[in-house]
Structures are given as C-alpha cells and as structure tokens.
Amino acid sequence: MTISDRALAIAAKVETFVRETVVPYEKDPRRDHHGAPTDELVMEMREHARAAGVLTPHILGDGDHLNQRETAVVLIKSGLSPLGPLACNTMAPDEGNMYLLGKEGSPELKERFLKPMVEGHVRSAFFMTEPAEEGGAGSDPSMMKTTCHLDGNHWVxxxxxxxxxxxxxxxxxxxxxxxxxxACMFLVDLPDPAIRIDDVPNTIDSSMPGGHATLTIDNLRIPADQMLGEAGEGFRYAQVRLSPARLSHCMRWLGACIRAHEIATDYANRREAFGKALIDHEGVGFMLAENMIDLKQAELMIDWCASVLDTGSLGTVESSMAKVAVSEALMRIADRCVQVMGGTGVTDKTIVEQVFREVRAFRIYDGPTEVHKWSLAKKIKRDWKAGRA
Incomplete structure (x- = not known):
C-alpha cells in the first residue's frame, strides 16, 4: 500500500505548522506542577491548529483514518516538537483512544464521546494499569483486580x-x-465523583497534560449502553488499541529525535574546540553519523510495522518488535545528542534534555523493552515446538 500524495501534503502542512507556530511555544511558562503544558496552553495551540487545517490531521473529514503508513508520515512531523502532538491532537492517550472508538464504538458512542475528541475540545484517559504493590494489572492485564457487575441497567x-x-x-x-x-470496557464522562484521584506524582517525562494519576474507583455506576462492544471482549479490544498505539508512540518520538539531532548537529558545526569545529573531531562526528543510521533504521522499522497493520492484522508481534527496536534506537540518539552538546545538552536552553527524558520514559510506557522481548521469546519457543510437531 503506497503513501498517497494527500497524506504527504498533510504531513508537509503539519511540519510547517509545528516548526513555525508550535516551536515558539516551547518557552511558554504555562505549565503544571510537573512541567506539562496546562490545558489553557493546549487549547490555545489547538485553535491555531484548527485555523491552519492541521487539527487531528490523521482523521479525515468523513471520519475515515489515514492508513498506518500514511499516519506515520503525519505523526512523525507532529512530533518535531514535544508540544506538536498536543497542538495537532495526535498525542497519547487520545490518539489511541480515538482509534479504538473509531474501530469498536457504536454510532451512539462515537457521537457522544468520539466526536468531541476528534474536534479537539476534550482530552481522554485510558484506565487499565493498576498499582503493582496491590498485585494489580500492569504489563500482565490478566492480573486485573478492578471488578464490574451488572445491577439493573447499570454496571457498577x-x-x-x-x-x-x-x-x-x-x-x-x-x-x-x-x-x-x-474483561469489559466502558465509556464514561469525566470528572465523576465515584472516581477519586489520589496522587499525581512528578515523573521524568513532562509532555502529557494531567500527568500519570493513581486513583480509586468507588461504586462507579455506568449505564449499560456505555459498554464498549460486548462483555468479556475487553482484552481483545485492548489489543485493537495497543498495537497501533505502540507504533504511534514510535512515530511521535522519532519526530522529536529528528529535531534533537538537528539541534545537536547545528551545535557541533558552530561550536569550536581545540582549533576546529566539534563535528570535525572524530568522536563527535561519529556520534552524529551513528544518529543518522539509527534514525533511518527507526523509520524503516516503523514503516514495516505500519505495512503489517495495514493488512488488517493486529500486528502484536510486529508492534512489539518495533517498540523495542525504535525505543532503544531513539534512546541512543537522544543520549548522543546530549553528549555532543556537553553542558548545554543538560540544560533547558534547548528541547534536547526534555527529549532525552521523554524517550527514557517511552522505553517503559506501553510495555517495557524486557516484557516485549519476553513475549517474543515465547513466540520463538511456540514456533520451535510447532516445527517439531
């Protein structure tokens, strides 16, 4: 499946918007307690995106989505600034939630919950992970302890x-x-008094409004018609969401690392030490060369996995491979960018230090590298046994 001229044109518009309109907002002081942009800032940027015609650019006017390969070229461009996905409404978790609702939601759920998300008027959250210290679901969703039961025409x-x-x-x-x-999934309006936020910790990353909360759900009553799909199908729906969402993370953070590499390259060509530009020192020049290699390999891995998803496959194996390969490559790139820039690389004078922090968190979010490797190793064993049968 080829990438259409329409998608390439959308990506070009997104890149221009992010570089010219969003990047200046990177120094805007409107941030919450852990450094994430406030909703006021997000909505202001989205008004600019709406005016520029790049709000939720991967979802077309008729509600159809670009295919995954086309989505990649658009989301990579939106990621050129940590604020870009927020401004363009391509950010996590909203992008994955919109994808899931578009695939599995009833017409009524789409009108009530999906439409305002696509229009960029509201943010969303995906309530799956549970506290490890309480034995709840994390990388293993089968450990889920949150319960629901039917009471009349409501689920509790x-x-x-x-x-x-x-x-x-x-x-x-x-x-x-x-x-x-x-497992079941439900759509709910927020805030709700039955959902109590207990803690929003400071974390190494700071790109996502609302942080990463711990919360208690206490007798939350949900009308039965707000169940997503069928009872007992929640794990299947989770895979519908998670495989593309892992890849979308790769897309956005590849964009951020492209920008960090641009900044480090500019620094290495302008900064002189020991009588010549830094880039002319082999140790620095080789790091930037390695970045170029890793950037291209990450791009190719994303494109390959997107091609598999475009065949209609859930692509769980492929998305695990992409998540590992791309997140590890981007970590190497971000680390080299900091190293090339020395002291400046660990300051907030550029976005390089933020990209380093965000990518470090990305190696854990949507499944740590080790969990995906373990899943792949189990497949290798299954295939080996099948081959001997």
Whole structure:
C-alpha cells in the first residue's frame, strides 16, 4: 500500500505548522506542577491548529483514518516538537483512544464521546494499569483486580488504577474492569465523583497534560449502553488499541529525535574546540553519523510495522518488535545528542534534555523493552515446538 500524495501534503502542512507556530511555544511558562503544558496552553495551540487545517490531521473529514503508513508520515512531523502532538491532537492517550472508538464504538458512542475528541475540545484517559504493590494489572492485564457487575441497567465498577495518563482534566474515560464474563470496557464522562484521584506524582517525562494519576474507583455506576462492544471482549479490544498505539508512540518520538539531532548537529558545526569545529573531531562526528543510521533504521522499522497493520492484522508481534527496536534506537540518539552538546545538552536552553527524558520514559510506557522481548521469546519457543510437531 503506497503513501498517497494527500497524506504527504498533510504531513508537509503539519511540519510547517509545528516548526513555525508550535516551536515558539516551547518557552511558554504555562505549565503544571510537573512541567506539562496546562490545558489553557493546549487549547490555545489547538485553535491555531484548527485555523491552519492541521487539527487531528490523521482523521479525515468523513471520519475515515489515514492508513498506518500514511499516519506515520503525519505523526512523525507532529512530533518535531514535544508540544506538536498536543497542538495537532495526535498525542497519547487520545490518539489511541480515538482509534479504538473509531474501530469498536457504536454510532451512539462515537457521537457522544468520539466526536468531541476528534474536534479537539476534550482530552481522554485510558484506565487499565493498576498499582503493582496491590498485585494489580500492569504489563500482565490478566492480573486485573478492578471488578464490574451488572445491577439493573447499570454496571457498577470498583477498583484502583495507576499511571493513568491525562486523568486529571480529562473529560472522556475508557475504563477497563473484570466481570464474570471476562474483561469489559466502558465509556464514561469525566470528572465523576465515584472516581477519586489520589496522587499525581512528578515523573521524568513532562509532555502529557494531567500527568500519570493513581486513583480509586468507588461504586462507579455506568449505564449499560456505555459498554464498549460486548462483555468479556475487553482484552481483545485492548489489543485493537495497543498495537497501533505502540507504533504511534514510535512515530511521535522519532519526530522529536529528528529535531534533537538537528539541534545537536547545528551545535557541533558552530561550536569550536581545540582549533576546529566539534563535528570535525572524530568522536563527535561519529556520534552524529551513528544518529543518522539509527534514525533511518527507526523509520524503516516503523514503516514495516505500519505495512503489517495495514493488512488488517493486529500486528502484536510486529508492534512489539518495533517498540523495542525504535525505543532503544531513539534512546541512543537522544543520549548522543546530549553528549555532543556537553553542558548545554543538560540544560533547558534547548528541547534536547526534555527529549532525552521523554524517550527514557517511552522505553517503559506501553510495555517495557524486557516484557516485549519476553513475549517474543515465547513466540520463538511456540514456533520451535510447532516445527517439531
């Protein structure tokens, strides 16, 4: 499946918007307690994106999505600034939540919950992960302890969730809980008095409004018609969401690392030491050359995985491979950019130090590298056994 001229044109518009309109906002002081942009700042940038025709650019006017390869070229460009995905409404968790609702939501749920998200008026949150110290679901969703049961025409949900990105300030929630039939998903309006935010810790990353909250769900009553799909199908829906969402993270942070590499390259060509430009010192020049290699390999891995998803496959194996390969490559790139820039690289004078922090967190979010490797190793063993049968 080829990348259309339409998608390339959208990507070009997004790049121009991010470089010319969004980048100047990187020094805007409107930030929350852990350094993330406030909703006021986000909505102001989105008004600019709406005017420029680049708001939610991967979802077309008729509600259809660009295919995954086309989405990649657009989301990479939106990631050229840490603020770009927020401004263009391509950020996590909203982008993944919109994808899931577009695939599995009823017409009524799409009108009520998806439409305001696509229009960029509200943020959303995905309530799946649970506190590890309480034995809840993390990388292993089968450990889920949050429960739900039917009471008349309502489902009643109780449990605890943690690392719920964007929960503080979100207006739409997708809540995952376990019933007698199996895992279920529900759409809820936020805030709700039955969902109490207990803590929003400071974290190494600071690009996502609302932080990563820990919260308690206490007898949350949800109308039965707000269940997403069918009872017991929640884990399947989670895979519909998570495989493309892992890849979308790769797309956005590749864009950020492209920009960090540009900044480090500019610094290495302008800064002189020991009688010549830094780039002419082999140790520095080789780091930038290695960046170039890793950037291209990350781009190719994203394109390959996107091609698999475009065939209609869930692509869980491929997205795990991409998540590992791309996140590790981007970590190397971000680290080299800091190293090339020396003292300046660890200051907030450029976005390089933020990109380093964000990519470090990305190696954990949506499944740590080790969990994906373990999953791949299990597949290798299964395939080996099948080959011997």
């Amino acid at each position: 949900v109780n449990g605890r969730k943690t690392f719920i990105t964007g929960a503080l300030g979100a207006r739409v929630g997708i809540v995952m809980a376990k019933s007698e039939q199996g």
